[in-house]
Amino acid sequence: MSKECPQKSTPLEVLRSEVKAPEDVQEAFTAAANMRSKGGACVEACVRALQKSGIEIHQYHTEGSSHRFEISLAPLRVLESVDALVFSQEVIKQTAQKHGFWATFLPRPYAKESFNGLHMHFSIDKCSGEVEDQFLAGVLHRLPLLAAFGMANPYGHLRQEDVHGFSDWVSWGTLNRDTPIRKIEERHWEFKAMDFALNPHIVAAAYVAAGILGVLEKENLVWKDCRVLVDSLDEKSRAELGITTRMPTDIHEKLALLEHYMGLEKLLGVGFLDFYRAVKKAHQVILDDYTEEETWAYYSHQF
Helix, strand or coil: EEEECCCCCCCHHHHCCCCCCCCCCCCCCCCCCHCCCHHHHHHHHHHHHHCCCCCCEEEEEEEECCCCEEEEEECCCCHHHHHHHHHHHHHHHHHHHCCCCCCCCCCCCCCCCCCCCCEEEECCCCCCHHHHHHHHHHHHHHHHHHHHCCCCCCCCHHCCCCCCCCCEEECCCEECCCCCEEEEEECCEEEEECCCCCCHHHHHHHHHEEEEEEEECCCCCCCCCCCCCCCCCCCHHHHCCCCEEEEECCCCHHHHHCCCCCCCCHHHCCCHHHHHHHHHHHHHHHHHCHHHHHHHHHHHHCC
């Protein structure tokens, strides 16, 4: 997402709670018209800079308005993919600045607009249907905990309440954009419970570890394929699909989940997880004393 930098304001001054998105915003997804804006030209420059740097782009398009864009990187092996993501963020920020824009990946850049997320497509090269189900079960079983890695910030849970976000019920569905896990095709999923206010290497490792634990422990996929909006279901219908658990709804609930590693310590190590939990809790103690405006200013500087 990018916004033209005002002449007399810094990004931190712009990102105040009363500031709205530009008035000329055209609300539309993948609209060609929005690419004809100054922001569209800036995004094209970012894409060219990424390609010049050796980053392959799968696609790019407007994401809901003339100042919000999505750039999808081409698939790579897990570590290479995460490295490419981190490098791409810096290329985009620097390129946007050269063109007079300020690029931000902030989860909530404007007070009264949709939120920015980060979606990770994940696929397994070769495996049986049984292993595929076990891997998915491992992730779903630990999805609330994984949210403490992927959305561990004061704004992360708000995407679960947003019309363009995803349901806060632990669930999955084939080509269902409402569920936190969308199945694209066999052995290929889209994990949505994350945003850019994270450490992508840690989050990727946590998801892989959760899936591997599901396979090692032969966990059953008790969640059935949900093809409808989860919130449109009554309690009985949800239960029939195995949808019985909600995602955490605030940062403190997520941090409390870190008290139980649910087997992740077997692959990621107790020392590492203890350190992560201590850092996140200490960080939140500081943020608890911040006003909303100060919190926004802090996150805008970081992301």
